[in-house]
Amino acid sequence: MSTRTVSGPQAAARSRTRSVVLRRRRRRRRRRRVALVLGVGALAALLATVVLPRLPDAVRELTLPLRHEDIIRQQASAKQLDPSLVAAVIYAESRFRDQTSHAGARGLMQITPDTARYIARLSGGTSFEQGDLATPQINISYGTYYLRYLLNRYDHNEVLALAAYNGGEGNVDRWVARAQTSERSLTTDEIPFAETREYVQQVLDARGRYRNKYASELGL
Numbered sequence: 001m002s003t004r005t006v007s008g009p010q011a012a013a014r015s016r017t018r019s020v021v022l023r024r025r026r027r028r029r030r031r032r033r034v035a036l037v038l039g040v041g042a043l044a045a046l047l048a049t050v051v052l053p054r055l056p057d058a059v060r061e062l063t064l065p066l067r068h069e070d071i072i073r074q075q076a077s078a079k080q081l082d083p084s085l086v087a088a089v090i091y092a093e094s095r096f097r098d099q100t101s102h103a104g105a106r107g108l109m110q111i112t113p114d115t116a117r118y119i120a121r122l123s124g125g126t127s128f129e130q131g132d133l134a135t136p137q138i139n140i141s142y143g144t145y146y147l148r149y150l151l152n153r154y155d156h157n158e159v160l161a162l163a164a165y166n167g168g169e170g171n172v173d174r175w176v177a178r179a180q181t182s183e184r185s186l187t188t189d190e191i192p193f194a195e196t197r198e199y200v201q202q203v204l205d206a207r208g209r210y211r212n213k214y215a216s217e218l219g220l
């Protein structure tokens with residue numbers, strides 16, 4: 001069997017063809033690398049100009065959310081409350097999410113139907129439907145009304161008012177009586193219920209954070 005050897009002009013032509021193909025492949029690879037570098041650069045520019053400046057706000061929203069600030073400002077003004085305190089109560093109660101607790105408390109400020117009916121009677125309301133508590137305007141209106149009522153009831157003592165909001169007025173009255181003090185006062189550390197004690201401290205801490213981070217949004 002004989003072997004044919006290609007030489008001369010034909011071999012040179014094939015060599016040139018291979019060289020052309022290799023050059024084209026190298027150019028395509030260079031173009032892909034350049035396109036990749038440009039794409040990465042464009043993405044980095046987008047992150048630097050759009051995403052990164054907004055990152056602190058996004059992190060702030062995750063760690064300390066705020067919604068319905070217009071309603072909070074309105075109701076805090078109407079009830080003569082500190083809007084940062086209202087925001088802190090909502091944060092402690094629901095993290096600004098509409099939800100229903102195992103005890104049946106509804107909405108942003110976690111109002112139970114019984115408490116809502118009580119507030120309706122106190123405020124001179126004539127009707128109440130449980131579904132109303134899912135509406136932010138009504139829920140925050142009821143919650144701020146109750147918070148103002150508790151502050152008045154306990155001589156503007158925020159610890160007692162917040163403890164009553166979480167643990168009930170009856171429990172707070174008993175705790176104050178047991179404290180054997182002539183004044184209606186109780187420190188956070190003296191609250192017997194661990195859950196209520198932690199709740200009060202959480203609200204007071206969150207109020208300071210809302211004042212620092214959302215002063216303009218809350219009209220402070």
